[in-house]
Amino acid sequence: MNTEEFRQSLLDAGLLVDGGVDGLYLRSFRFESIVRGLEAYISSAWFDPRQTQLFLPPIMPLSTLVTAGYATSFPNLIGTISSFMGSERELVTLLEALSTGEDWSAHLTQVEVALCSASCHPIYPLLRSLPVPDEGLLYEVQCPCFRHEPSHDPARMQSFRQHEYIYVGPEEGARTRRELWIAGARELLEDLGLDIDVVEANDPFFGRAGQLLAAGQREKVLKYELMTRISSDSPGAVCSGNYHEDHFGKDFGLSLSDGSIAHSACFGFGLDRITLSLLFTHGFDVDAWPSATRQRLFATTVSPGTS
Amino acid sequence: MSDVENTVKEILEAHGRLPVSALTLKSDDDLYQKGLTSHASVNVMLALEDSFDVVFPDALLRRGTFQSVSAICEALTTLGVGVDPV
Numbered sequence: 001m002n003t004e005e006f007r008q009s010l011l012d013a014g015l016l017v018d019g020g021v022d023g024l025y026l027r028s029f030r031f032e033s034i035v036r037g038l039e040a041y042i043s044s045a046w047f048d049p050r051q052t053q054l055f056l057p058p059i060m061p062l063s064t065l066v067t068a069g070y071a072t073s074f075p076n077l078i079g080t081i082s083s084f085m086g087s088e089r090e091l092v093t094l095l096e097a098l099s100t101g102e103d104w105s106a107h108l109t110q111v112e113v114a115l116c117s118a119s120c121h122p123i124y125p126l127l128r129s130l131p132v133p134d135e136g137l138l139y140e141v142q143c144p145c146f147r148h149e150p151s152h153d154p155a156r157m158q159s160f161r162q163h164e165y166i167y168v169g170p171e172e173g174a175r176t177r178r179e180l181w182i183a184g185a186r187e188l189l190e191d192l193g194l195d196i197d198v199v200e201a202n203d204p205f206f207g208r209a210g211q212l213l214a215a216g217q218r219e220k221v222l223k224y225e226l227m228t229r230i231s232s233d234s235p236g237a238v239c240s241g242n243y244h245e246d247h248f249g250k251d252f253g254l255s256l257s258d259g260s261i262a263h264s265a266c267f268g269f270g271l272d273r274i275t276l277s278l279l280f281t282h283g284f285d286v287d288a289w290p291s292a293t294r295q296r297l298f299a300t301t302v303s304p305g306t307s
Numbered sequence: 308m309s310d311v312e313n314t315v316k317e318i319l320e321a322h323g324r325l326p327v328s329a330l331t332l333k334s335d336d337d338l339y340q341k342g343l344t345s346h347a348s349v350n351v352m353l354a355l356e357d358s359f360d361v362v363f364p365d366a367l368l369r370r371g372t373f374q375s376v377s378a379i380c381e382a383l384t385t386l387g388v389g390v391d392p393v
Contacts, residue, residue, distance in 0.1 A: 069346065209349040212368045216345040219370050247344075 003232045006280060007154045013284050022150035024156035028280060034275045035161065037297030042163055042269055045188055048138060049066040051165070056143035058112040060122040067251050068124070070117040073213065075206050077113030079146040082108035090298065094254065116144035119164035124252040129167060132254055132262045136169020136177075142271075154231040154276055161271040167264060174243055174265040181267035182224055182241040189238070192293045194277055197235060199224040212274045220245075229292070230277045238273045244267050311359075311389040315379050318358060319343075322350040334377040339370070348373045355379065361386040 001009075010016045017026040031282070043053075062080065065071050084094055085108065097104035116122060119141050127137065144161045149156050156157065167177040186196050201223045202214035217223055224244070225237035235305055242265060249262040256262055282289040312334065319329035323338070324347045332341065343351070351373060357386055361383065363372070372382045383389065 049324070072346070104390050209353060211365060212349050212352055215369045216348070 001232065001280075003073070003153045003155075006231045007152060009284070010032045010154060010279070012278075014282065015279065016154065018167070021158075022152055023156060025154065025157060030286075031275060034278060034297065035271050036245065038271055039163055039270070039275055041192075041296050041307040042188060043140065046140070046165065047183065049139040049186050051140045053140045053164075054123075054142075056116065056119065056122055056141055058144040060110050060116045061125070062110065062114045064125055065114045065117055066122050066246065068117065068121045068172055069251060070121065072269055073210065074117070074147075076206050077149065077204075078117060079148055081115065083111050085109045085111075086215075108244055111279040116143050118145060118266075119143035119162040119268060120166045120264075121249075123166055124168070124248050124254065124264075127254050128252055131257045132168050134170060134257060136167050139166040139261050140164075141166065151229055155236050155273055157272055160266040160273070163271055164266055165270040166266045168249070169264075170256060171251075174263040178224075178241050178243050178265040178267065181265075182226070185226055185239050185241070185269065186265060189226065189228070189274065191296060192278065192279055193290050194238075195273075197227045199225055201237065211297075228277050229279060229280055230231075230273050236273065238270050238277055240268055242268075309380070309389065311374055311380055311383060314358060315376055316350060316384070318354045319360075321374070322354045323347050324350075335375050335379075335387060338373060338375055343373065355383070359383060359386070359388045361388060380381070 011018055015028050015031045017028070019025050036239070059081070065078060065080070082105065084091070084095065086109075088225055090107065093106040094104055096102075097107060097147065120139075121139065122143070123139050140163075142161060144159055145162050146159055148158060150158060165181060182198060186198060189196050196262050200218060200221055202217040203223060205213040205217075222243050224241045226239040226241075227235040230236040230238065244264045244266070246261040246270070248262050248264045254262040254264075278289075278293070282293065308319055316329050316332060319325065319332070319338070323329055325338075326342045326384070332338075333377055351365060352368075361366075363382070363386070367382050367385075371378060379388075
């Protein structure tokens with residue numbers, strides 16, 4: 001099955017609804033039940049009382065987009081937000097443009113928030129004012145992220161969820177933590193019946209200058225991706241494990257107790273992509289999925305104190 | 308020191324964002340050890356292209372190309388910079 005056939009079959013089955021723009025989908029509750037099952041499965045397997053757990057909104061400060069370097073490296077993927085902040089008189093010209101079908105965006109002003117570029121980005125500014133402890137800081141977050149990549153491939157949604165683990169601390173801790181995450185995630189996903197390959201990768205930095213950044217990232221093996229079939233027989237990335245060196249530490253002024261710059265690493269699960277991969281691999285009838293997969297995703301637990 | 312090497316050091320001084328003065332660097336000093344970041348190396352690359360009127364081909368868009376002043380000069384030589392026309 002090719003990507004287009006898979007996309008159409010998802011729409012025909014009512015699992016996804018076409019949102020009217022390439023890469024925009026409304027999710028059925030049936031689709032979401034798999035996403036929620038994945039979220040519970042991952043979160044429970046990787047529970048650590050030292051982790052601060054946060055659900056992030058789909059927006060973050062505009063300044064974070066700039067400080068994190070995302071606007072510089074991926075200007076083609078960002079989503080900024082504009083709103084009308086003019087006077088009554090200026091409103092007239094906006095309404096005129098709207099009614100005549102002209103470009104009305106010129107009458108809007110960029111606001112102080114932007115769409116979230118990656119789940120770890122909103123966390124770093126929170127750590128600015130305190131020294132990072134020597135044992136490091138751990139976060140588990142989930143965030144709806146935006147990348148302007150309109151595509152017919154359902155694996156490339158403009159709005160998608162990342163369930164992400166973040167470490168900020170000494171270099172050795174960041175490197176070690178990433179290795180543990182990669183190995184652990186491979187096992188978690190293979191236990192769901194997915195064939196996983198771990199490959200060295202690079203981010204899609206924009207332009208010619210981006211090629212130099214991408215080459216540097218690969219040469220230093222700063223990024224690994226976990227690959228499997230998502231929407232066709234050609235594998236795509238469902239997770240990525242990233243070691244940032246001191247990039248975010250420098251940009252956000254994060255330091256350890258000895259004054260040195262903190263390093264960081266993150267590991268993200270693409271919940272929508274993994275859900276698509278499960279549907280592609282096991283079929284659309286969830287009741288017919290391998291029992292081990294269903295057990296891991298949908299087993300209910302009884303809370304202590306209830307009968 | 309050649310004119311090319313001089314110019315390379317001046318470009319590193321202006322765009323390399325090094326914590327030390329690029330003018331004091333030895334030709335074989337490891338620029339990354341001296342504080343050159345990936346993002347700064349991009350600015351250096353663009354400034355070199357502008358100054359010497361060259362375009363770095365894909366094969367030269369690697370960390371090694373900007374490892375040292377001498378590595379940069381070597382790359383520029385392959386692009387015809389500082390080479391007398393026959």
